[in-house]
Amino acid sequence: QVQLVESGGGLVQAGGSLRLSCAASGRTFSTFSRYAIGWFRQAPGKEREGVSCISNDGRPYYVDSVKGRFTISSDNAKNMVYLQMNSLKPEDTAEYYCAVSISTSVCEEYAMDYWGKGTLVTVSS
16 A cells, blocks of 8 residues: 655746655555656646656656656655656646556556645646
8 A cells, every 4th residue: 555645736936946745655666666656737627647757667757748847756765756847837737646556667647556635736927
């Protein structure tokens, strides 16, 4: 069992930065032979989309709309995952979720086994 808790959301002006954190409890995710940890977001009235993801067998993934602005990182010793978000835009406004797959290294929503409850990011223009 893995529990995920996101933090770091808030209200920021366009062009600003936020750093989201995801704290995972339970077994250290990096001890799994295959794993993927992702950040997803859901804006009001829109479907949830994958934002960024890291896994045990590949380079970090970023959706095109955040490339060059967002950076995903992890601290395996602390079982933490971060999402540094720079140059934020109003269209980045959404509830951001951390999710982990402990059975695959696939960075897709359907592959995630556990989800956090989300943290709200609001970017004002």
